[in-house]
Amino acid sequence: MSTNDNSTSPRRRRVLQAAAASAALSGLGFPAIVRGQTGALKVGVLLPRSGVQGFIGQSCQKGADLAPGVIKEMLGVNVELMNADTESNVDVARTRAERLIQEGANVLVGPFDSGAAAAIAQVAEQRGVPFVINIAAAPQITEQGYRYVFRNFQTAGDIVRNGLDLIGDMFRSTNTVPRTAVFMHVNDTFGQAMAKGIAGILPQRTQLPFRIVDTISYDPAAKDLTVEVGKAKATRADFLLLVCRLNDSIILRREMVKQRWYPMGVVSPGSPGMYEEQFFKSLGKLSEYCVSNVPWYNPKAPLTAVVEKAFLKQNPKDRLVFHGLNVGFTFEAILITADAYRRAKSTDPKVLADAIRQTNIASKMMLGAPIRFNAKGQVEGIGSACIQNLNLSPTVVLPADAATAKPVFPAPDYKPA
């Protein structure tokens, strides 16, 4: 017995050592490599599919839904979506992100909101899971030194710079010289970041002929904007510079008509709302001539044609133009993760994050330079377009080489104060 025991003990120790080594490698991600080579990439998609941002969240979801099929054809990579609704609530976004990670998400994507993005970024960083932001502009999100947070979207500063430049282009193109603007903005994280950006950048844009006569912030969940619009109308500004969301932009536009305020135009230097399908559905002809200078998709890009085909297959009654920004950036965020997974051949978070950092996607859907992350995890050189609502459809009117119509400014119903 003792002999047998002695003879087997070393073997048992070796087995135990091997098991311990295996466990250690597991911690380092070795088994993940094996999993990664055969399994699907589990992408946790966090979007505000209900609540005040519900329409836009659902629009983004369309981009997520078509991604697995398109990416399988493009890259041969299997992507499995794990969808979660942030309910337009920052705290819910945080807990949903935690839950997705617990349930095995290899990477997180989302969430169309700066406040939610900041919360998810903290979770992703603490848990060491890569997080690719589809849409969220607050600059501070990629200024924290995070190693697992990446953003393929313009920061508020970039949006404002591009947006203001396009406003200048529009004035030149229409030979108009508005002298005053009233600036209205939502008071959430995104709106505050945009307001800060405008306050910092507008004085540097000396070529712009107008000055801001008043700044009015408001709650994006407001049910009534009577006071805000009344206050803005009382400034007698030539045009309204607006940083909005969807629901509030609809309420605001209706209120402008009720209060008989017809400025030269409603111009967003870069915010959601006025190019969304629901804006057109809710307002009909009142949606006309509103201007949004936003990151937009390149209708001539080959990838756009592929995405549009998949989009129409899944949403035969919809048009991509009403969802272009939301679908495009959400799709690209998932594409980035799948491309990284293909190169990394691993779902190990660190390996995957390193691979995302090395991303170089030139063939893309959205306007601008190839997708490459800088040291902070931010893509630079994403382009904007001037989108004007014409004939009940968001239409590219600037830059001239991408435009399909000429800008109309001032709006035909303009009545000087």
Place this chain on the structure above:
Amino acid sequence: MRARRVDPVNVANQVVAGVLTGLVYGLMALGLSVIFGVVRVVNFAHGEMMTIAMYATVVLFAALGLDPFLAIVPVALAFFAFGYALQSALINPFITRPEHSQFMLLVAVAIIMVNALLMFFGPSARSVQLDYLLESIELGPLLLDRGKLYGAIVACVTSGLLFAFFKFTRTGTAIRACADNYLGARVVGLNVKRYYAFTFGLGAACVAVAGCVMVLLVDVTPVLGPAYTLLAFVIVIVGGLGSMGGALLGGVLIGVSEALAGLLIAPSAKSMFSFALLILVLLFRPQGLLGKRA
């Protein structure tokens, strides 16, 4: 950068808009006040019931093209029946139980209502789109929002009818007797439970009227309820819980204070002033402006 001068015409317009909005708010809070004044149960599902009424109005408009003002009659009747049944079947057994039991019961009812709406209608906002809702009536330098004006008129008429009912009808008098002296009412042979159910039905009908009017002013989503429950509470506490006139007064005060705070201080600070007003009333007149001291 900032415009410092305040345009008096704009102030007048905002005050008028605040009064009109406040009357609609008051109508919404009226049901809460009526139910508490008689049944002594605080309806924590108040906002959710109004949300259901708003959806009913939207559905009637979409299916039959029924104008929300015409929808008031069928929706209010349906809600009267619903309120009567809810009180008889569910709330009556809780009348003599501790307040926290009543609270939990009605919060549970509210949660069920929100989730049922989410299941049936989804999270998207819905609205009634009528041309006249974009129109304003010009009165000298004042612009009156047509939707709000009509809503305020409905609020005043409904309140007047309710007041007349309680003051001049036998049933109304009997209900007031039940509210004033529960035991005495039973001794003289009044069917208190039936009158309680009737009162809850009336409160629910008030909520329904408010819902039909409110849908003219805001888009409806399933999660709208809690915010309006809270607003109704603020209004009835300011005006006096159980006082019909207090509900209207509270609504107007909240509407005007929000308008003026938004105009003169900062629009994003509007609701802060409603709650500041609430704290002041709780400190200096805890029974509310028109409430009776317990």
